[in-house]
Amino acid sequence: MTTQATTGGAEAPAAVQTRPMVRAEGVTKKFGPVEVLKGIDMTVAPGEVACLLGPSGSGKSTFLRCINHLERIDGGQLWVDGDLVGYRRQGDKLYELKAREVARRRRDIGMVFQRFNLFPHLTALGNVIEAPVRVLGTPRDRARAEASALLERVGLAEKANSYPGQLSGGQQQRVAIARALAMHPKLMLFDEPTSALDPELVGDVLDVMKSLAADGMTMVVVTHEMGFAREVADSVAFLDGGVVVESGPPGEVLGNPTHARTRAFLDKVL
Amino acid sequence: MTSDTETVRVVPVRHYGRWLTAILVVGVAALFLRALLDSPNLEPATIGEYLFKDYILDGVVTTLWLTLLAMVLGTVGGVLLAVMRLSANPVLRGVSWAFIWIFRGTPLLVQIIFFGFLGALFPRITFSLPFTDLVLFDKPTSVVVTGTVAAVLALSLNEMAYAAEVIRGGILAVDAGQTEAAAALGMSPALTLRRVVLPQAMRVIIPPMGNETITMLKSTALVSIIAGRDLMTAVQTVYQGNYKVIPLLVVAAIWYLALVSLLSAGQWAIERRFGRGFARGGVR
Numbered sequence: 001m002t003t004q005a006t007t008g009g010a011e012a013p014a015a016v017q018t019r020p021m022v023r024a025e026g027v028t029k030k031f032g033p034v035e036v037l038k039g040i041d042m043t044v045a046p047g048e049v050a051c052l053l054g055p056s057g058s059g060k061s062t063f064l065r066c067i068n069h070l071e072r073i074d075g076g077q078l079w080v081d082g083d084l085v086g087y088r089r090q091g092d093k094l095y096e097l098k099a100r101e102v103a104r105r106r107r108d109i110g111m112v113f114q115r116f117n118l119f120p121h122l123t124a125l126g127n128v129i130e131a132p133v134r135v136l137g138t139p140r141d142r143a144r145a146e147a148s149a150l151l152e153r154v155g156l157a158e159k160a161n162s163y164p165g166q167l168s169g170g171q172q173q174r175v176a177i178a179r180a181l182a183m184h185p186k187l188m189l190f191d192e193p194t195s196a197l198d199p200e201l202v203g204d205v206l207d208v209m210k211s212l213a214a215d216g217m218t219m220v221v222v223t224h225e226m227g228f229a230r231e232v233a234d235s236v237a238f239l240d241g242g243v244v245v246e247s248g249p250p251g252e253v254l255g256n257p258t259h260a261r262t263r264a265f266l267d268k269v270l
Numbered sequence: 271m272t273s274d275t276e277t278v279r280v281v282p283v284r285h286y287g288r289w290l291t292a293i294l295v296v297g298v299a300a301l302f303l304r305a306l307l308d309s310p311n312l313e314p315a316t317i318g319e320y321l322f323k324d325y326i327l328d329g330v331v332t333t334l335w336l337t338l339l340a341m342v343l344g345t346v347g348g349v350l351l352a353v354m355r356l357s358a359n360p361v362l363r364g365v366s367w368a369f370i371w372i373f374r375g376t377p378l379l380v381q382i383i384f385f386g387f388l389g390a391l392f393p394r395i396t397f398s399l400p401f402t403d404l405v406l407f408d409k410p411t412s413v414v415v416t417g418t419v420a421a422v423l424a425l426s427l428n429e430m431a432y433a434a435e436v437i438r439g440g441i442l443a444v445d446a447g448q449t450e451a452a453a454a455l456g457m458s459p460a461l462t463l464r465r466v467v468l469p470q471a472m473r474v475i476i477p478p479m480g481n482e483t484i485t486m487l488k489s490t491a492l493v494s495i496i497a498g499r500d501l502m503t504a505v506q507t508v509y510q511g512n513y514k515v516i517p518l519l520v521v522a523a524i525w526y527l528a529l530v531s532l533l534s535a536g537q538w539a540i541e542r543r544f545g546r547g548f549a550r551g552g553v554r
Contacts, residue, residue, distance in 0.1 A: 104456065106456040108456075110454070111454035113447060117445075119466055130465065176451075183455060183456065
């Protein structure tokens with residue numbers, strides 16, 4: 001299989017301090033006749049933790065999935081670390097990327113899903129080393145050592161040889177985080193990572209995410225955990241009906257919302 | 271589980287009906303067995319005489335490797351056809367659909383005879399470089415496609431069509447979240463198929479493929495019509511000479527039944543193996 005990345009940001013200037021990790025301009029997305037994103041603008045700086053809040057159906061998960069091209073956008077533009085998502089620019093033309101090239105760009109964007117999506121036929125360790133070994137060509141010994149360290153970091157060193165079916169939801173989600181981190185991502189996407197968990201297991205997963213944030217990881221988090229957003233997020237965006245209704249520092253958006261829809265939503269969830 | 275507070279006798283439900291049916295079944299079976307043994311044409315001695323004759327055993331071996339080869343080729347082709355059928359490429363989808371349509375839509379017997387008489391349709395098989403006079407390969411069809419080759423071709427092409435549908439079903443049974451998780455890790459579609467989707471599809475694919483193998487073992491009997499040298503061909507050759515039709519058919523039946531029993535045992539063992547590591551199903 002392929003082992004070496006050849007393109008990417010090779011020609012881009014090396015040290016652009018101000019280049020945002022995620023930049024969205026007027027992103028739109030339709031599912032059939034239904035327009036779920038109606039022009040999203042957003043900027044996430046390197047090292048920033050951005051939380052996306054909003055009622056279900058507001059488009060926040062869809063937008064998150066657009067960032068690593070699991071969903072294709074229908075309009076607007078979206079950059080990750082200076083690269084257009086899903087396209088390659090040559091002169092004044094945009095060329096749609098092939099599946100293989102999209103896969104290459106996704107390598108350094110980690111994603112954690114609501115329903116974990118661990119590979120059930122592999123052990124916890126097997127899940128974590130799979131992509132480094134098969135995609136990056138990391139030698140198996142080194143991948144194992146790194147995976148063990150990551151499992152220890154999420155507090156599951158002793159579960160390395162357990163299958164996902166033998167783990168609790170909270171443990172599975174922490175393995176999923178370790179699996180994403182094994183690719184050394186520059187950006188982590190979290191799609192409601194605690195929504196499928198029993199309340200008593202939420203804390204362990206949030207603790208892992210807090211420690212990641214403290215280490216300076218750039219994170220975009222779709223969540224209903226207001227406590228996490230208030231405590232950890234650098235910025236919060238409230239989405240409703242496919243648009244960003246309100247955004248800013250968590251203290252302002254959550255503490256003193258200016259928009260009626262934000263207030264109505266917060267009244268219900270808090 | 272014993273309770274020492276008070277001892278009561280538990281009377282299980284009495285199944286008088288079961289005893290009645292058992293007596294009935296034994297009775298009918300005994301009557302049939304007597305009719306069988308009374309028949310002058312069963313000839314148990316002849317059955318014993320031919321059961322392990324070397325040309326019958328040769329036929330058994332041919333039946334076995336025909337089954338094995340047809341299943342291996344059929345499975346490999348089936349995976350290819352299933353992936354084509356699920357591909358985003360409309361040309362591949364169409365080709366796969368047409369192949370399955372034809373080979374599932376016509377009787378296996380017709381296909382076997384068709385390949386047996388391929389020479390009547392294409393007398394010579396010729397490969398040459400286009401736009402040149404260079405001929406790479408040129409032989410009469412009857413030399414290339416012998417009875418055995420025709421048998422392998424017909425059985426494996428037919429199996430590909432059925433296996434494709436079984437495998438497609440298995441692939442579709444794998445949760446879409448698995449593909450997304452693999453994609454999010456930067457795995458290419460081909461790698462995702464090989465490392466994530468197919469291993470999980472196996473659990474769904476193996477039981478019906480075991481069934482396919484058993485069906486295939488018995489379907490090989492059809493190649494006797496084009497002298498495929500299998501067990502059935504051997505048996506037919508003998509009884510066309512000595513007219514002992516019934517004893518020789520019993521010889522064939524005993525062998526087929528024994529081989530199918532062996533395959534069933536193998537299928538059971540493989541299913542247990544692939545059920546491991548999964549929370550569902552209870553078997554660990």
